[in-house]
Amino acid sequence: MKAVALITGSSRGIGRGIALELARAGSHHLVINYAGNQAAAQECRTLALETAGIAGIEVEIVQGDISSGEDRERLIDTVRQRFGRLDLLVNNAGVAPNVRADLLEAGEESFDRLININLKGPYFLTQLASALLRESDPLPGTPRAIVNVTSISAYTVSVNRGDYCVAKAGLAMMTRLYAARLAEYGINVYEIQPGIIATDMTGPVKEKYDKLFAEGITPIARWGEPSDIGRCVVAIAGGAFPYSTGQVFNVDGGFHLHRL
Secondary structure (H helix, E strand, C coil): CCEEEEECCCCCHHHHHHHHHHHHHCCEEEEEEECCCHHHHHHHHHHHHHHHHHHCCCEEEEECCCCCHHHHHHHHHHHHHHHCCCCEEEECCCCCCCCCCCCCCCCHHHHHHHHHHHHHHHHHHHHHHHHHHHHCCCECCECEEEEEECCHHHCCCCCCCHHHHHHHHHHHHHHHHHHHHHHHHCEEEEEEEECCECCCCCHHHHHHHHHHHHCCCCCCCCCECHHHHHHHHHHHHCCCCCCCCCEEEEECCCCCCCCC
C-alpha cells in the first residue's frame, strides 16, 4: 500500500514542482488539485507519471476552488472515495493581488479575495483533511503530515501588496495552531517559506528581481525553482523530521539571513 498526498494548486508553479518531486520519490499516490486550468492539470498528471516511471503511482486530478466550502468538502470526499486514506496534505494554492496597490489606497475586494483563497481556504481545508488523516493508519516509514507553503512575505513588508503579506502571515500562525492541536494524533505540521521562485506569479516582475539578484539580495545568487520547494516536501514526506513540528523551512537562497 502506498501513501497518498494531496497538493492544492498543483497544476502549475510551485505546486507542480512539489508534485513532480513527490512523483520522482515514488512513495505517494498523488491528488493534483486545480481551480480552473484543466489543461495544465492534465499536463502535470502526464509529467508526474512519466517522472515516476516504474514506481507504480496513481495520479488523480480534481478541480476545486479552495475558497469554496462546497469545493473543499468535495475535494476531501474524492480523496476518501478514491484512496480511502490521506497521509500528506500540502496547502500550496494561493494567488497574488490582481493589482498591486498602495496600502493607503487598496480596497476591500482584493483583500477579501486573497484572505479567502490564501488563508481561509487552507484553514478550513486542513480542518476537513485532519479528520481523514486521523482515520488513516500510519504506514511504516511514512509519516502523516501537513505542509503549508507560505512565503518570505509572511515577515517581509511589501506596502503595495499588504493583503498578500497579511494572508501569508496568517498562514504561518495557522501552521503553529494545527501543529499544537494535531501532535497528539502523531500528525506533524510544517511551514515552508519560499523565497523568490521562478513561476507565473513572479514572471511580471522578472526584470526587477534579476536586478536584485545581481545586486546580491540573496547569498545564493539565483532564482529559486519550484523543484527546490519540492525537494523539501519530499524530505518531510519521507519522515526526515520525526521530532519536529511547527518547524519553518526557509527555502529562499538565504534571503532570511541578516547581513552586515
